[in-house]
Amino acid sequence: MTTPDAHAARIRVLIADDQELVRYGLRLVLEAENDIHVVGEASDGASAVDAAIALGPDVILMDVRMPGKDGIEATRDLSARLPHTRVLVLTTYDLDEFAFGALQAGAAGFLLKNTRPAELVAAIRTVATGDAVVAPRITSKLIEVALPHLAPRTHQARDDALSVLTDRERDVFVHIGRGLTNTEIARAMHLSESTVKAHFGRILVKLDLPHRVQAVILAYELGVVRPTGQ
Numbered sequence: 001m002t003t004p005d006a007h008a009a010r011i012r013v014l015i016a017d018d019q020e021l022v023r024y025g026l027r028l029v030l031e032a033e034n035d036i037h038v039v040g041e042a043s044d045g046a047s048a049v050d051a052a053i054a055l056g057p058d059v060i061l062m063d064v065r066m067p068g069k070d071g072i073e074a075t076r077d078l079s080a081r082l083p084h085t086r087v088l089v090l091t092t093y094d095l096d097e098f099a100f101g102a103l104q105a106g107a108a109g110f111l112l113k114n115t116r117p118a119e120l121v122a123a124i125r126t127v128a129t130g131d132a133v134v135a136p137r138i139t140s141k142l143i144e145v146a147l148p149h150l151a152p153r154t155h156q157a158r159d160d161a162l163s164v165l166t167d168r169e170r171d172v173f174v175h176i177g178r179g180l181t182n183t184e185i186a187r188a189m190h191l192s193e194s195t196v197k198a199h200f201g202r203i204l205v206k207l208d209l210p211h212r213v214q215a216v217i218l219a220y221e222l223g224v225v226r227p228t229g230q
Contacts, residue, residue: 010037011128014057016048016074017041017090018066022113026061029117036124045069049077052085058128064091064102072101079106086127103213110213131182131212158222164206170224172199176212177219 013036015023023041030036039055042048046069052060060078064071075087086108103110108127111120162170175185182200186193200212209215219225 010035011059011124012037012039012055012057013124014039014048014051014055014060015041016043016045016051016060016066016071017063018043019063022063026120029120030124033121036121045071045074045077048074049081052078052082056082057085059086059088059124061124062087062089062102062107064089072105075102075107076105086130088123088127103217106210108211108213158224161207161218161222162224165203169199169203169206172196173203173215173219174224176200176203176215177225179216 013030015026015030015038017023017026020043023043027038027041030038039057040051042051044066048060048062048071049069062071062075066074069077071089075089078085078087087102087106088109088111089102089107090111090113092113108131109123111123115123162173165173171189172185175188180188182193182196185191186196189196203209203215204211207215207218209218
């Protein structure tokens with residue numbers, strides 16, 4: 001396969017999954033990419049944390065349901081101890097409260113295990129740059145699971161939060177809440193992708209958010225985006 005830049009520093013990836021066959025399959029996919037290097041594997045959350053501390057990966061592919069310390073606990077641990085390491089959650093189920101819990105714990109993305117190899121590789125490259133991955137086709141289902149756990153903001157809190165954003169930034173924020181990528185937002189708003197990225201960066205700073213996933217969650221908490229059918 002080709003890569004964006006064969007000479008760029010390789011992305012160091014740790015695979016955490018309790019199924020050996022799944023780890024093997026993921027390794028085969030990733031090692032076909034010149035810009036990705038699998039530095040290790042782990043079969044449960046505790047060993048994933050230990051391996052991450054020892055190996056210092058850029059990205060961890062984290063299964064949610066593992067024996068002992070699960071993916072949520074491991075992600076929470078890693079967010080506190082290795083804040084610059086990005087966790088990309090993998091799950092079999094698209095309506096999985098455990099997966100949402102991992103996002104709340106600090107994961108940078110959420111993908112299904114039946115995601116196509118090219119999408120998985122693209123997601124790893126995305127989170128490695130500091131962005132987050134919430135696929136539009138998953139966002140609505142994710143929020144359906146999340147809604148019972150969200151604390152709706154009062155009108156005053158909503159107005160206070162949004163008051164720090166410009167009109168253009170609010171529009172971008174709404175699109176982010178709907179699960180659109182920067183490229184899709186640029187197309188929808190007739191802007192350059194670099195302009196959208198600049199707006200997005202300012203939104204994160206002004207709203208004190210770590211990454212895109214938390215921006216999606218906040219958009220629903222504030223009511224600027226509503227679940228399908230409401």
